[in-house]
Each structure stands twice: as C-alpha cells, then as structure tokens.
Amino acid sequence: MLSFTFGGKDSFQDFGIFVASRPHLPSPERRVTYIDVPGMDSWLRRDEGTYGDITLSVECSFLGDPVPKISAVKGWLLGAGEADLTFSHIPGRKYLAQVVNSIDFEIVLKITSHFVILFNCQPFQYATENTPIVVTDSSGYVLSNPGTVKALPVIKAIGSGSGALTVNGSTVSFSDIDGTVTLDSMVQETYQDTGTSLISKSSTKTGDYPMLFPDDNVISFSGGITSLEITPNWRWL
Structure with missing residues (x-):
C-alpha cells in the first residue's frame, strides 16, 4: 500500500490515508526566453539556467471512517506550509512542497472516499539523507x-x-x-x-x-x- 509523509507525519499511519495510484512525476520547465530578432533565422535564446516549480497531483483515499479525522487532516495538510514530501515508493528522495488546493472534505466524502491533493513543489528531488x-x-x-x-x-x-x-x-x-x-x-x-x-x-x-x-x-x-x-x-x- 502506497503512502506519503508530509510535514513529519505519515499519511497512512497517522490518518489512514493511502495513495490510490502512483502520481505522475513531471519534469520541471527550464526557464528560457525566446526573442524574435528581425532578419535573424530562428530565435535568440536567453537561457537563465533555472527551472520553474512543478505540481504533483496525488490521488488519495481513506481507510475506515474518515469523518472523525477531517479536522486533523485539514490542519496537517494546510498548516504544514512548505515541508518535506516523501513517497513510500521513491526511497531516498524528497520534494520541498506545499499544498495549494482547498479540499472540501465534507462535500467530497458524501460522494466518494477518494480525493486529490495538489502539491506545489520546488523543481528538484532532494536526498533525504543530507548529513554534513x-x-x-x-x-x-x-x-x-x-x-x-x-x-x-x-x-x-x-x-x-x-x-x-x-x-x-x-x-x-x-x-x-x-x-x-x-x-x-x-x-x-x-x-x-x-x-x-x-x-x-x-x-x-x-x-x-x-x-x-x-x-x-x-x-x-x-x-x-x-x-x-x-x-x-x-x-x-
């Protein structure tokens, strides 16, 4: 069963939330400005050598009755700010991420136990072990x-x-x-x-x-x- 940790808490062990399917891991977009110069073939490219943020869409589901956990889950996801995000199927790597979508659990859970969390992440994966x-x-x-x-x-x-x-x-x-x-x-x-x-x-x-x-x-x-x-x-x- 797939899970994730965010802000020091484990989605499954602490809240009974598991990852329903492995999230797509997009590559960041390199910041390159293209300038059209009259009389010049193609474009003039200015490569900044930097990358934009990425968004991870994580489809999740509750195990057991989710209603008593709703307030705690909201506080966890929205209160952590930017924090370390790791997935159980990607050992040794982490993202620096923040939740950017507002999840109305009361409405979602009347229909299904599934919901999506959107994490805005810095462009890179980092090593979880960073010993000096x-x-x-x-x-x-x-x-x-x-x-x-x-x-x-x-x-x-x-x-x-x-x-x-x-x-x-x-x-x-x-x-x-x-x-x-x-x-x-x-x-x-x-x-x-x-x-x-x-x-x-x-x-x-x-x-x-x-x-x-x-x-x-x-x-x-x-x-x-x-x-x-x-x-x-x-x-x-």
Whole structure:
C-alpha cells in the first residue's frame, strides 16, 4: 500500500490515508526566453539556467471512517506550509512542497472516499539523507555529486583569522573568521551561527557562492581555516 509523509507525519499511519495510484512525476520547465530578432533565422535564446516549480497531483483515499479525522487532516495538510514530501515508493528522495488546493472534505466524502491533493513543489528531488561531510584535507579533497544537476551546498569553515576556500578553481576569501563562518549557497548568505543567533558575515567575504556540479568537485582551503563541514544538498531532476 502506497503512502506519503508530509510535514513529519505519515499519511497512512497517522490518518489512514493511502495513495490510490502512483502520481505522475513531471519534469520541471527550464526557464528560457525566446526573442524574435528581425532578419535573424530562428530565435535568440536567453537561457537563465533555472527551472520553474512543478505540481504533483496525488490521488488519495481513506481507510475506515474518515469523518472523525477531517479536522486533523485539514490542519496537517494546510498548516504544514512548505515541508518535506516523501513517497513510500521513491526511497531516498524528497520534494520541498506545499499544498495549494482547498479540499472540501465534507462535500467530497458524501460522494466518494477518494480525493486529490495538489502539491506545489520546488523543481528538484532532494536526498533525504543530507548529513554534513567533514573535510580535513586542505590540499584537494574530491567530493562526487551523485545528482543530475548542480547542488547548492551549505559550507561551514572552521578556524580563525583570514582564510580562503576554493571549489573547482573558484575562490572565496574570508577576512575575519571567529570560530566558524557559514556559506549558504541556497539563500546566498554568509553568517556565523552562535547557537542562539545568526550573525551576518557578508562584509567579511569576497567571491561567489560555491556550487557542486555532477561528478567530481575539487575542494581545498588555506590560511586560518582548519576544516570544513559541507552539507551538500544533492538534487535530481
């Protein structure tokens, strides 16, 4: 029996909801602008290198009497906001998703026990296991990306003073490391995590945020940096 987890809860174990049929998993649309230039054959293409969101339509059904569960299910689906979405038949992968349709269970359940949930998802599948990788080899550590698109990692540099981090030949420099400094490529922010607050360190950093491309990536560091913790955020189309 197929099920899904969303916002930390299992559809079947917590609510008696199972997936009636495997959902279609569409590919995201690449953002490309086509410009018609007079006197030029074909189109001028401007490829942004990014992708639009996808929508997953999940047909579900209740096992047993659904009426006592309606309020709890509404609170779960609509109250979770954007959260991790996993399916029992797709091990090791997750979506970042949010429910976007309003389901009137009272009306639906008078007719059938089946209903459809629409999830708006970020374009990619992500790895469910995203354990930080500790790097102590400063001279040229090789990290292989198993995904199909570039990953936007979170890299924590540990050390003091000034230092430099190089990923695939692109260098990021820091002028004031005080224990740790974190580069978050997903949100394009540089900060120090004190455990109770995040302190912006953008003014102490120069260089572009790192990306990890499919296949091998060479990582090195120097200066006051003694080690790295890399949360890779692997992803697939």
